[in-house]
Amino acid sequence: MSARTETDVAHVAAAIGDPSRAKVLLALAGGGALSAGALAAEAGVSNSTISGHLAKLREARLLTVELDGRHRYYRIATTDVARALEQLALIARPLPVRSLNADTRAKALLRARLCFDHLAGRLGVAVMDALRDEGFLAAEGAPPGEAPPGDAAGDTAYVLTPHGHRELGRFGVDTDRLPRRRATVRYCVDWAEQRHHLAGSLGAALTARMFALEWLRHGKYRRVVRLTEAGRAGLASTFGVPNSQLS
Known part of the structure; x- marks a missing residue:
């Protein structure tokens, strides 16, 4: 067996680099699946044009396709793709806001959104902070309840x-039964907040439980989530998230 060589970063970067393809990936970054027609609308291109873009993204192994009868639905291939998009957003310049609707959507994404299958934005960071502060998670090199040493957005193992x-078992998240195909506790450095939000199988299970309890609901815009009054009270009483961070 030959040794693994350097990875072809340029090939993946070229697939992402087209603005229309980037819009496709970001539309799917919340973990859902969409048809080619819906993705054409998201990217602002014709149905005939989107097929070429989707082929390039599939060839780069950034997307997978699911068949449902005669229909095809596309989704992000892996959690690592979604994670890479979130990390790229850390160094990308913000897009100009040219309409009231775009401004409203941008503010909603900053407030609370899905990063593939887990909670992100200010709300996601607030939950992560509370889990650490209340001793649910501990950062290596720091006692439970204390911030990790050095830059909070740097490399940390939780x-x-x-x-x-x-306590998570009491909340309805059985951490012994989480999928083992991915790490239990991971984090993303949130591109908007420049701080950690919870990822991994625990982040996904916690977010799914909050949806099941109707603490969270899907918002008006794709990827956007909305915190309900029940969620506001529940996050404060169960995880100690300060009300000041739930606006």
Whole structure:
């Protein structure tokens, strides 16, 4: 077996680099699946043009396709693709806002959104902070309840504490039964807040539970989520998220 060589970053970067293809990927970054027609509308191109873009994204292994009868639906290939998009957004310049609707959507995305299958934005960061502050998670190199040493947006390894395991079980997230095909506790550096939000299988399970309890609902715009009054009260009482961070 030959040794693994350097990866072809240029090939993937070229696939992402086209503005229309970038819009396709961002439309799917919330973890859902969309038809080619819906993605054409998101990208602002014709139905005939979108097929070429989707082919390039599939060839670069950034998208997968699912068949439902005669219909095809596209989704982000892996959580690593969504994670890479979030990291690219850290160094990308913001797009200009040219309409009231675009401004409203941008503010909603900053407030609370999905990053593939977990919570992001100011709300996601607030939940991550509370999980650490209340001792559900501990950062390596720092006692439970304390911030990690150095830059909070730098490299940090978090672990689930016995307290977190117990309390999350009471909340309805059985951490012993989380999928093992991905890391239990991971984080993304949130591109808007420049701080951590919770990813991994725990982040996905926690977000799914909040939707099941109707603490979260899908918003008007794609990827945007809305915190309900029940969610506001629940996050404060269950995880200690300050009300000042839930606006």
